[in-house]
Amino acid sequence: MSSSFPLLETRALAFRYGSRSILHDVHLRVEPGSIYGFLGPNGAGKSTTMRVLLGLLRPASGSIHLFGHDMARHRVALLNRVGALIENPSLYDHLTGRENVEATRRIRGVASNRTAEVLHLVGLTDNAHRPAREYSLGMRQRLGLAIALLSDPDLLLLDEPTNGLDPNGIIDMRKLLQQLREEHGKTIVVSSHLIGEIEKVATHVGVIQQGSLVFQGSLPDLQQLQTGRARLVLETDCADTCRNLLPRLLAGATVAEPGTLWVPWVSKEHTAELATALVSAGLPLYALRLEQPSLEDTFLHLTEAKSELVK
Numbered sequence: 001m002s003s004s005f006p007l008l009e010t011r012a013l014a015f016r017y018g019s020r021s022i023l024h025d026v027h028l029r030v031e032p033g034s035i036y037g038f039l040g041p042n043g044a045g046k047s048t049t050m051r052v053l054l055g056l057l058r059p060a061s062g063s064i065h066l067f068g069h070d071m072a073r074h075r076v077a078l079l080n081r082v083g084a085l086i087e088n089p090s091l092y093d094h095l096t097g098r099e100n101v102e103a104t105r106r107i108r109g110v111a112s113n114r115t116a117e118v119l120h121l122v123g124l125t126d127n128a129h130r131p132a133r134e135y136s137l138g139m140r141q142r143l144g145l146a147i148a149l150l151s152d153p154d155l156l157l158l159d160e161p162t163n164g165l166d167p168n169g170i171i172d173m174r175k176l177l178q179q180l181r182e183e184h185g186k187t188i189v190v191s192s193h194l195i196g197e198i199e200k201v202a203t204h205v206g207v208i209q210q211g212s213l214v215f216q217g218s219l220p221d222l223q224q225l226q227t228g229r230a231r232l233v234l235e236t237d238c239a240d241t242c243r244n245l246l247p248r249l250l251a252g253a254t255v256a257e258p259g260t261l262w263v264p265w266v267s268k269e270h271t272a273e274l275a276t277a278l279v280s281a282g283l284p285l286y287a288l289r290l291e292q293p294s295l296e297d298t299f300l301h302l303t304e305a306k307s308e309l310v311k
């Protein structure tokens with residue numbers, strides 16, 4: 001991650017439900033202008049983290065810094081600069097989209113021109129006169145986002161905003177987040193349990209598993225981790241003989257099957273040397289191919305291994 005001043009930072013954040021520890025030692029770092037994909041399987045602690053960040057749950061220990069200030073000291077002022085969408089927005093179904101926005105606008109004392117602005121931002125202007133009960137799930141999420149945008153917040157915290165949406169709804173939400181970042185300078189933390197969704201929209205990624213952050217970095221950092229897990233699959237007659245004859249070139253290799261070796265990928269030069277050495281040693285080489293894990297595999301590996309990869 002860059003060394004610029006983080007917009008949101010948690011230090012050794014911990015949370016407990018009674019005697020049950022839910023979040024442990026969470027060090028989040030969200031750079032200004034980023035879309036931070038907060039990933040983790042069900043029950044990992046994403047919603048709990050969001051609620052702690054919004055001051056809805058009190059941390060057991062640790063601190064939260066928003067815009068460079070300690071939230072424990074300036075909670076109200078700092079949270080005024082944050083917009084949130086936590087799961088499904090609570091809407092008045094009998095009111096129109098516009099009336100729903102208006103209801104919150106008045107309570108919050110926001111200027112009246114903002115209603116039309118936020119409806120336009122989320123692409124609901126043409127449907128603003130319809131009652132919310134006629135809205136699709138995607139439209140409801142966008143209306144919730146419009147309400148979150150009323151006070152023109154610098155930071156948006158969105159908990160699984162695409163949950164339950166159909167493919168078009170997911171694409172619309174993704175475009176909207178990109179537009180909010182690129183054209184309106186918003187910083188966005190968006191949680192999901194699907195890496196496939198996050199990789200299309202996020203600039204940075206944090207992976208949480210069982211209440212601990214197991215990876216944090218830019219999207220290219222995560223892709224690099226994926227490349228580092230690539231392997232060569234070598235097919236021959238007897239994998240053990242190969243390993244014994246070429247111990248240096250096959251360091252770290254594992255026998256997958258009697259005639260198949262998995263070799264951690266090093267470089268194309270190493271691959272060429274391995275192929276030459278095998279043939280020179282008179283060993284049959286039936287196949288030598290590169291297997292690159294998908295980003296999904298890497299995510300599963302991170303969440304299953306609970307490794308020490310936090311930067």
Ligand SMILES: Nc1ncnc2c1ncn2[C@@H]1O[C@H](COP(=O)(O)OP(=O)(O)OP(=O)(O)O)[C@@H](O)[C@H]1O
Nearest residue numbers: 017020022040041042043044045046047048049193
């Ligand atoms: N009110 C509660 N009381 C006790 N434990 C809770 C409560 N709410 C959540 N938990 C537990 O806290 C842990 C984290 O839950 P959380 O909802 O934060 O996970 P999540 O990553 O958001 O998962 P999901 O994607 O399923 O919402 C889970 O083990 C859950 O069972």
